[in-house]
Amino acid sequence: MEIVLALAIGVLTASGVWLLLRPRTFQVIMGLVLLSYAVNLFIFCMGRLEIDRPPILLGPDALDPRMYADPVPQALVLTAIVISFATTALFLVVLLAARGLTGTDHVDGREPEE
Amino acid sequence: MTALLRHLPVIPILVPLVVGAVELLLPEARRGLRVALPVASVLAQIAAALMLLYLTTDSMPDMWTEGVGVYSIGSWVAPFGIVLVVDRLAALMVTLTSLVALPALVYSLANWDRVGPGFHSMFQFLLMGLNGAFLTGDLFNLFVFFEVLLAASYGLMLHGSGPARVKAGLHYISVNLTASFLFLIGVAMIYGMTGTLNMADLAQRLTLLDADDRALFEAGAAILGVAFLVKAGVWPLSFWLPSAYSAASAPVAAIFAIMTKVGVYAVLRVGTLLASGDQQISFIDVGLFYGGAATITYGVIGMLAAQQLGRLVAYSVIASSGLLLMALGLQNEALTAPVLFYLVSSALAASAFFMLNGMTDRTRMIQMAASADVAPLPDVTYMGFGVKEPADPLSSEDEVGVAIPAAMAFLGLAFVSCVLLVAGLPPLSGFIGKFAMLYAVVQSAAEGALGWHDWALIAAVLVVGFAAVIALTRIGLRLFWSVTGRTTPRLRVIEAGPVGFLILLCLGLTVGAGPVMTYLDSAARSLHAPDVYIRVVHTAAALEAAP
Amino acid sequence: MRPIPIVLTAVLVAIWLLLNNTLAIEHIVLGTVLSVLLALGARQLRPLEPKLRRIYLIPWFVAMVLVDILRSNIGVGRIVLGLVRDREVRSGFIVVPLDMRDPHGLSMLAAVVTATPGTAWAGLSPDGSELTLHILDVKDESEWIRMIKTRYERPLMRIFE
Amino acid sequence: MNDLPLWAAAPAAVLLVIAGVVTLVGSLALVRLPDFFTRIHGPAMGNTVGTGSVLIASMLVSSAIASRPVLHELLITLFIVMSSPVTAMLLMQAARYRNKVKGRD
Amino acid sequence: MNEAFTYAVWFAQTCFVLAMMCATFRLLRGPAAQDRVLALDTLYINGMLTLLMLGIRSGSQAYFDMAMLIALFGFAGSVALAKFLLRGEVIEP
Amino acid sequence: MALILIVALPFLGSLCAAFLPSNARNAESWLSGVVAVVCTTLALSLYPQVVDGGVVRYSVEWAPLLGLEFSLRMDGYAWMFALLVSLMGALVVLYARYYMSPEDPVPRFFSFLLAFMGAMLGVVLSGNLIQLVVFWELTSLTSFMLIAYWYHRADARRGARMAMTMTVAGGLCLLGGVVLLGDIVGSYDLDAVLAAGDAIREHANYSVLVTLILLGALTKSAQFPFHFWLPHAMAAPTPVSAYLHSATMVKAGVFLLARLWPVLHGTEQWFWIVCGAGLASLLLGGFAAMFQRDMKGVLAYSTVSHLGLITLLLGMNSQLALVAAVFHMMNHATFKASLFMAAGIVDHETGTRDLRRLSGLAHAMPITATVALVAAAAMAGVPLLNGFLSKEMFFAETIFAGEGALFSVGLPAAATLAGMFSVAYSLRFIHQVFFGPLARDLPRAPHEPTRGMVLPSVLLVVACLLVGILPADTIGPYLHTAVYSILGADTPQYSLQVWHGWTLPLAMSLLALTGGGVIYYLLWRVTGAASRSPVRAPVDGRRAFDIVMVAIIRMCDRLVRLISSRRLQVQLLLIVIVSFAAAFVPLLGAGWQQGGQPLNELNPLFAALWVIGAVCALGAANQAKFHRLAALIMVGGAGLVTCLTFAWFSAPDLALTQIAVEVVTTVLLLLGLRWMPRRLDLGELRRRTLKARVRRVRDLLIAGVVGAGVASLAFAVLTRPAVEVLSAFYVERALTAADGRNVVNVILVDFRSFDTFGEITVLSVVAVTVYALLRRFRPAPESRLTPRAQREDAAREALESGDGLPSGFLRVPAAITRMLLPMAGLVSLYFLFRGHNAPGGGFVGGLVMSAAIIVQYMTSGVLWVESRLRIHPQYWIALGLLGAAAAGVLAWLAGRSFLTSLEWHGRLPLVGELHLSSVLLFDLGVYMAVVGSTVLMLIAIAHQSLRRPRRTLPTEEPEASIAPVSQDVEAVR
Numbered sequence A: 001m002e003i004v005l006a007l008a009i010g011v012l013t014a015s016g017v018w019l020l021l022r023p024r025t026f027q028v029i030m031g032l033v034l035l036s037y038a039v040n041l042f043i044f045c046m047g048r049l050e051i052d053r054p055p056i057l058l059g060p061d062a063l064d065p066r067m068y069a070d071p072v073p074q075a076l077v078l079t080a081i082v083i084s085f086a087t088t089a090l091f092l093v094v095l096l097a098a099r100g101l102t103g104t105d106h107v108d109g110r111e112p113e114e
Numbered sequence B: 001m002t003a004l005l006r007h008l009p010v011i012p013i014l015v016p017l018v019v020g021a022v023e024l025l026l027p028e029a030r031r032g033l034r035v036a037l038p039v040a041s042v043l044a045q046i047a048a049a050l051m052l053l054y055l056t057t058d059s060m061p062d063m064w065t066e067g068v069g070v071y072s073i074g075s076w077v078a079p080f081g082i083v084l085v086v087d088r089l090a091a092l093m094v095t096l097t098s099l100v101a102l103p104a105l106v107y108s109l110a111n112w113d114r115v116g117p118g119f120h121s122m123f124q125f126l127l128m129g130l131n132g133a134f135l136t137g138d139l140f141n142l143f144v145f146f147e148v149l150l151a152a153s154y155g156l157m158l159h160g161s162g163p164a165r166v167k168a169g170l171h172y173i174s175v176n177l178t179a180s181f182l183f184l185i186g187v188a189m190i191y192g193m194t195g196t197l198n199m200a201d202l203a204q205r206l207t208l209l210d211a212d213d214r215a216l217f218e219a220g221a222a223i224l225g226v227a228f229l230v231k232a233g234v235w236p237l238s239f240w241l242p243s244a245y246s247a248a249s250a251p252v253a254a255i256f257a258i259m260t261k262v263g264v265y266a267v268l269r270v271g272t273l274l275a276s277g278d279q280q281i282s283f284i285d286v287g288l289f290y291g292g293a294a295t296i297t298y299g300v301i302g303m304l305a306a307q308q309l310g311r312l313v314a315y316s317v318i319a320s321s322g323l324l325l326m327a328l329g330l331q332n333e334a335l336t337a338p339v340l341f342y343l344v345s346s347a348l349a350a351s352a353f354f355m356l357n358g359m360t361d362r363t364r365m366i367q368m369a370a371s372a373d374v375a376p377l378p379d380v381t382y383m384g385f386g387v388k389e390p391a392d393p394l395s396s397e398d399e400v401g402v403a404i405p406a407a408m409a410f411l412g413l414a415f416v417s418c419v420l421l422v423a424g425l426p427p428l429s430g431f432i433g434k435f436a437m438l439y440a441v442v443q444s445a446a447e448g449a450l451g452w453h454d455w456a457l458i459a460a461v462l463v464v465g466f467a468a469v470i471a472l473t474r475i476g477l478r479l480f481w482s483v484t485g486r487t488t489p490r491l492r493v494i495e496a497g498p499v500g501f502l503i504l505l506c507l508g509l510t511v512g513a514g515p516v517m518t519y520l521d522s523a524a525r526s527l528h529a530p531d532v533y534i535r536v537v538h539t540a541a542a543l544e545a546a547p
Numbered sequence C: 001m002r003p004i005p006i007v008l009t010a011v012l013v014a015i016w017l018l019l020n021n022t023l024a025i026e027h028i029v030l031g032t033v034l035s036v037l038l039a040l041g042a043r044q045l046r047p048l049e050p051k052l053r054r055i056y057l058i059p060w061f062v063a064m065v066l067v068d069i070l071r072s073n074i075g076v077g078r079i080v081l082g083l084v085r086d087r088e089v090r091s092g093f094i095v096v097p098l099d100m101r102d103p104h105g106l107s108m109l110a111a112v113v114t115a116t117p118g119t120a121w122a123g124l125s126p127d128g129s130e131l132t133l134h135i136l137d138v139k140d141e142s143e144w145i146r147m148i149k150t151r152y153e154r155p156l157m158r159i160f161e
Numbered sequence D: 001m002n003d004l005p006l007w008a009a010a011p012a013a014v015l016l017v018i019a020g021v022v023t024l025v026g027s028l029a030l031v032r033l034p035d036f037f038t039r040i041h042g043p044a045m046g047n048t049v050g051t052g053s054v055l056i057a058s059m060l061v062s063s064a065i066a067s068r069p070v071l072h073e074l075l076i077t078l079f080i081v082m083s084s085p086v087t088a089m090l091l092m093q094a095a096r097y098r099n100k101v102k103g104r105d
Numbered sequence E: 001m002n003e004a005f006t007y008a009v010w011f012a013q014t015c016f017v018l019a020m021m022c023a024t025f026r027l028l029r030g031p032a033a034q035d036r037v038l039a040l041d042t043l044y045i046n047g048m049l050t051l052l053m054l055g056i057r058s059g060s061q062a063y064f065d066m067a068m069l070i071a072l073f074g075f076a077g078s079v080a081l082a083k084f085l086l087r088g089e090v091i092e093p
Numbered sequence F: 001m002a003l004i005l006i007v008a009l010p011f012l013g014s015l016c017a018a019f020l021p022s023n024a025r026n027a028e029s030w031l032s033g034v035v036a037v038v039c040t041t042l043a044l045s046l047y048p049q050v051v052d053g054g055v056v057r058y059s060v061e062w063a064p065l066l067g068l069e070f071s072l073r074m075d076g077y078a079w080m081f082a083l084l085v086s087l088m089g090a091l092v093v094l095y096a097r098y099y100m101s102p103e104d105p106v107p108r109f110f111s112f113l114l115a116f117m118g119a120m121l122g123v124v125l126s127g128n129l130i131q132l133v134v135f136w137e138l139t140s141l142t143s144f145m146l147i148a149y150w151y152h153r154a155d156a157r158r159g160a161r162m163a164m165t166m167t168v169a170g171g172l173c174l175l176g177g178v179v180l181l182g183d184i185v186g187s188y189d190l191d192a193v194l195a196a197g198d199a200i201r202e203h204a205n206y207s208v209l210v211t212l213i214l215l216g217a218l219t220k221s222a223q224f225p226f227h228f229w230l231p232h233a234m235a236a237p238t239p240v241s242a243y244l245h246s247a248t249m250v251k252a253g254v255f256l257l258a259r260l261w262p263v264l265h266g267t268e269q270w271f272w273i274v275c276g277a278g279l280a281s282l283l284l285g286g287f288a289a290m291f292q293r294d295m296k297g298v299l300a301y302s303t304v305s306h307l308g309l310i311t312l313l314l315g316m317n318s319q320l321a322l323v324a325a326v327f328h329m330m331n332h333a334t335f336k337a338s339l340f341m342a343a344g345i346v347d348h349e350t351g352t353r354d355l356r357r358l359s360g361l362a363h364a365m366p367i368t369a370t371v372a373l374v375a376a377a378a379m380a381g382v383p384l385l386n387g388f389l390s391k392e393m394f395f396a397e398t399i400f401a402g403e404g405a406l407f408s409v410g411l412p413a414a415a416t417l418a419g420m421f422s423v424a425y426s427l428r429f430i431h432q433v434f435f436g437p438l439a440r441d442l443p444r445a446p447h448e449p450t451r452g453m454v455l456p457s458v459l460l461v462v463a464c465l466l467v468g469i470l471p472a473d474t475i476g477p478y479l480h481t482a483v484y485s486i487l488g489a490d491t492p493q494y495s496l497q498v499w500h501g502w503t504l505p506l507a508m509s510l511l512a513l514t515g516g517g518v519i520y521y522l523l524w525r526v527t528g529a530a531s532r533s534p535v536r537a538p539v540d541g542r543r544a545f546d547i548v549m550v551a552i553i554r555m556c557d558r559l560v561r562l563i564s565s566r567r568l569q570v571q572l573l574l575i576v577i578v579s580f581a582a583a584f585v586p587l588l589g590a591g592w593q594q595g596g597q598p599l600n601e602l603n604p605l606f607a608a609l610w611v612i613g614a615v616c617a618l619g620a621a622n623q624a625k626f627h628r629l630a631a632l633i634m635v636g637g638a639g640l641v642t643c644l645t646f647a648w649f650s651a652p653d654l655a656l657t658q659i660a661v662e663v664v665t666t667v668l669l670l671l672g673l674r675w676m677p678r679r680l681d682l683g684e685l686r687r688r689t690l691k692a693r694v695r696r697v698r699d700l701l702i703a704g705v706v707g708a709g710v711a712s713l714a715f716a717v718l719t720r721p722a723v724e725v726l727s728a729f730y731v732e733r734a735l736t737a738a739d740g741r742n743v744v745n746v747i748l749v750d751f752r753s754f755d756t757f758g759e760i761t762v763l764s765v766v767a768v769t770v771y772a773l774l775r776r777f778r779p780a781p782e783s784r785l786t787p788r789a790q791r792e793d794a795a796r797e798a799l800e801s802g803d804g805l806p807s808g809f810l811r812v813p814a815a816i817t818r819m820l821l822p823m824a825g826l827v828s829l830y831f832l833f834r835g836h837n838a839p840g841g842g843f844v845g846g847l848v849m850s851a852a853i854i855v856q857y858m859t860s861g862v863l864w865v866e867s868r869l870r871i872h873p874q875y876w877i878a879l880g881l882l883g884a885a886a887a888g889v890l891a892w893l894a895g896r897s898f899l900t901s902l903e904w905h906g907r908l909p910l911v912g913e914l915h916l917s918s919v920l921l922f923d924l925g926v927y928m929a930v931v932g933s934t935v936l937m938l939i940a941i942a943h944q945s946l947r948r949p950r951r952t953l954p955t956e957e958p959e960a961s962i963a964p965v966s967q968d969v970e971a972v973r
């Protein structure tokens, strides 16, 4: 499983980076979204992979940490998800404003000369 | 009072948050309250910061052991909960933030705050983010506060809108979002290898890693470092900075002066903690040194090439950041105190300079009517938001404020003071900062046998100053002393005052260089001997419930 | 001041209890309080409230629809798998004249049509008098129209109008 | 899961097999059928019989595990029944409109 | 019997994933935007079913919530997409 | 005390002067004059204490950690200079009172003049070398202000800039040198430094530090090759020139050379640099002075020459030469200041300083002419004047300077030649201005100036005469005091006498006098040459300066484009590469690839899921440019698979949140797409340029490599055993200490609630930013029209069909979604309340609520919804944040720290046991902030459709307008 997830992160990262380096604002925002998936999964990986052990305590007598997936990366990813959501929204609005004010959707606010 | 004192470390975070939130509730018509609250908030932050500064001098040992204050949020002790840790460096940065914030805020009241909604909220949230970033002792919490301050800075950067700002803002945001991803990856790897997030705890657990795990840890730390360096404006990661800073409105740029310092702070904080013990992450230092040198080169070249004052000042910010990093990269502990002094001084200087720049070309500010060919939203939708469309603040009321005589004289004098500060010339504090660096380099070399790294730093200090003089006299003469098209701008006390305040502060730093250096020296010492920090964080108990 | 919408509140309370999968008294109290608040809060956005008349018809109607769904599942499945070889499957739009105007009845009709594989809601004329459906396997257009009107529209009109 | 009683396991297993087959066939429609209007009928199979069977199976299993009736899967049914027509209607409408525009241009 | 049940679970799950692949095929292939939207909607439903299978497999109630969320709000995205196709904007005046 | 007053008074005076009204010429003069006179008196009063090697000290602690103390130190030499500066200051103030016109804004002038005086006094009285540098730079700065006083003149600006650039650069070098010097000595204290001569000369850094210090001194004293700034500084008002460029500032350089002479001299390096610069300046300055057209230009080059003389003397490594140097510093100050004043008087009274236009002024202004004559004679070295004496000493020194033909013949010859130049330009200065027929076409009719204006130069000339005739009785003891304070016991025997008998120096003097006369006669009487130098200097300093400056700026302009880029793609590429490299370095050579942790068994279904996810991601990457909607949908697919992955690996909270965020993000992006005009796929038709292809391949490679890198990092960590530090604690305490089963939620709202606190702030700030930005939104011109579909559908006009529901195709969806709203609200509350024990929480709940509200907007339209529902999302945000903060502060009441969770247990009738917790309040705050923020953002975008163009825009199809939009934008502006 680990190799699948690592590859998945790799593909998401590669797609995200590729889009990040593109000249159109919409490509960049798509890249940011894909990168956020990749990063969230990456953080999540840091707790290692556990199947069928959600960190929801079964009872006061079942408090062995080995029974549950590591909750910390999950909490971190939650925060990261929210923050990426917020920044995606912001980026979207900025790119719209830029599109309106500059007349182009190029990331530099003008079409390249070539 | 003692109760308040017990909760002092969280005050600089809480107060701006509350005021920022209340600002959202206040209707636009309550101008008086909308202005008074933020000012009061900043004043409170100054008071709190000074108190923190006082406490870190170990003046109340029964309250804070060894001058380090630990405040466990939620009563969960380190490393399990998030703790705020106030050591000298943190107190210094919080104080610096509040001292830059006050003039920037007052300056903004000259209608800069009214060119778009939400200025005061975002300003307060920015302060919250900055203070949080300086005070937190937790790596992920540092990320969160970085995001708070960045989010607010996005808003402030775009405050007033307009093509230049939006274009620069797009780059600023893109770059910082990318850097945030790096931050997350770095933090994640560090957690993955050590299982902890508390910085002091991290420093301890490092020693438990074997070589392979350590390599992975260092890879994470390096990625984290890149994220910090993007914020610090290091070459080649800082091309966004000149446009962003010069496009932002003046009070915003003024408070942004502290933003690159956040990056430097993070490098310093995390770097010193992680480098504690015998294992040094030396490649990071090498990177800092060369990165700093390249940044200085970039800043200097940019300063000389700059055609507008705003860009020039932005490049000077880059150059000073480079100088700080280069000095840190020398791995010379004697340099840390001078670096801190220079950091403070350059932040104050850049802040003053950006405000001055705003006063000299105010006309550029009023270009927002560009969107006039599209009608504003109809009333009904604003009612949905619970606001009334305000009158355009730029149209009629722009020229309120008391005009003071001798506008040119003031502007000229302030300009010269800023030049002195940026170039590191006497008698203002920039000189002391640079001299202190030279002094430290030379003094700490055994028998005066300076290595080429040392010579390079000495040269850098001198060259930056010289380049600043060349560049600034060129632009200054054109701005202040050329006859053609010279219209004496109307100067308002509310704008001139903050600039004067900052310059006086710098003068004060020069005169009071003795006590300031003493404080910074002990701050630097404790940074390089993080055992105290680590020990206090680990042993601090949560606040006892009141009887 | 209109009265508290009883049916909606009851449905909401039921949903609350289902969500929490309990019949505990504190949940009934809390659920009722929340439901009343929500029902009142949402009222501004629901100027038209459904008026259910012959509730006893509902189970019968549901059962009938379930049977239809099962049947049409098999039919569509055969078409998808290409098991219908004996004839050419012809799909197309049909127009059904409607007598029902109540939006909630129409909603139920839409749910039924959508839930039944093989029929898809394709549009309602602006005056609400004609319903266009897309049928995967139109054997007999008039048979479809008759079925919709008798099996679905009439019972729904009895419940909602 | 190991000690699932037969009364729950047997019907649940059957339901799951049915659900799997029906859903797969429904989604196959997306691959096999020629145009949008015919394809839209396929997923409805998964939405109805597929989901319904899984939900019943889930209810059986949950109830067996919790040793009391667990019915909250009903809610999923309710929400799907309420929400899927909205999607389907708008999508059909959009497809018709776009085909019209395409034909006209 | 439990073994048979386990196989059934596995079978159903495989079917759902295969169904998702069918939907993905349409998602990539198009050709029209509405085809992709329909495919995404199907993908969501099939994803929900996969989640329910995870829930049945693990016996945990936690998966129910996710499935419910998809049932309740998966459609919001599809509606928005359809509305965009139909009207040129998602929220009209 | 007197010492501190001497330095402080001018600065205080400067401050006062700045605030006097701009026409208060008399008050300013009185103020400045009194300050200068008081300083003079104070200096005089200290003489008894400095005579015979006494030193007066005053010091205050400044920054001991940096080796800094504020320290004033007056010995004989410093006393002499202090007196010179303050006395000359008094005279210049008197002169300036009459020189400055009533229109000039005098406060600025006197303020800077006094500040300069203070700085100069600071330089000469500093007892700490760093402090000396401080005052040194201050003199540069104030001189900049004074030169640029008439800033409306281009030459003034340029001259000021040049002077500033050169002297500041020198000052920085000086700082570097002094720092090194202080390091060797271990102190910056002048006394300590002066006592450590041998240590300094033997130190490895000697050559660097001496070079740096000399750079500082030579630039300040305008010595070759840095001499060129001085003539251009003549754009300053003449009192400034008289003060700064004769008596004081330019003397600072030679002052410092003499000050540090005891510790620095005596080495080859010192000799060659100092003598070389001095000799070159002596000759070049003298030569150039002969060909100036401007009276002040003559004086400026003559100053370069005379300072060269002093420098040369200081370089000679001989005590007697030092005596001569110090003596000549004084003499030069007196006659040169007097000459500057005379030149200023001529300028003031005639309106020009052009030697070719001026003529015969002796008729009109005899007193001025006399004064100038005497002073010029002193400059030329005519006997019975002070210039003669020091020049004789100089000649004498050149004879004994060194061995070998080069020195024993060459140096005296050069000195004599320089003397001839000096005579020639002095002659020209006097002859062309004051003799001959009275010039007629002058701007003003010349006449004698007011007495006050002549008085200072008369006094100076009298001093020249007195010293020249009776040196031993006038200057003798003071010179001795000064020299003795430098040399101490090494002070040589010398005699100050007019007549030493027929000596070689006297012969050289006479030769110089006659030679100079001949040169003048030949050049101007016989050839009538124009005042252009017959020999062009190989390097014109000023031109060189300009060229260098322009070149620097041009080069930097090009360089900055080379080493940086304003293009975002480049910046992001660099960030990616740098971070990849940074991560790569520590991994080099380490065995980090795979750890020993056993792996989970591969489940093919999971792999199949990620085939879907990967295909979607890659498809999105491929389609995002031309098929935005398709890309958006594919990203949605990848998001769904991500969500399933979270579910698969035991993270229900993440899956829940991911799915909710996914939906809202899709809606958000779709809302945005409306404002992004369609992009036509022209690029596919056009053949891509080679450059673009290369770029794409490069990016593809980088993306692939980075992806592989991140994947292998993830894999490396995944294959290592987990380190359970925090997780163990949280699992153990969540239920027992924090009363929650869902550990993730307990972390979010209790253990690490501070993170959540920050996170909702981020969300709120972004929402406010989005709202603010959209208030001034200007849509792209192509997007301003209502979309085509809506324009074609007239039925939409009748939105409400009487029963509150829209007619047409939205009727049924609206009915259904309105029914869903309260249910969704209930579900959102369900998530909010149960989060502590099961997946959910305020965040998910908030998103569900916002999505429910947005669906209402989608099906019913903005205007209808808002006419019935006041949402006030900003208030929600504010209340949410305040609620969360209140939950935190509540703990204070119990004496606990911020955000400590408080429990309240009670019983309610009917309900039974009730647990209330501040955590719930916190989560409620989160919920509200999330609802407010999300709704604010979504609705703010949705509202933009309500904007309508003010202008009538062309009604063509928005889809069809492919014309470049930039023109339109220009037109709009």
Ligand code: NA
Residues within 6 Å of the ligand: C113, C114, C115, C116, C117, C118, C119, C120, C121, D041, D044
């Ligand atoms: Na159907």
Ligand code: NA
Residues within 6 Å of the ligand: F354, F355, F356, F357, F358, F359, F432, F433
């Ligand atoms: Na003449």
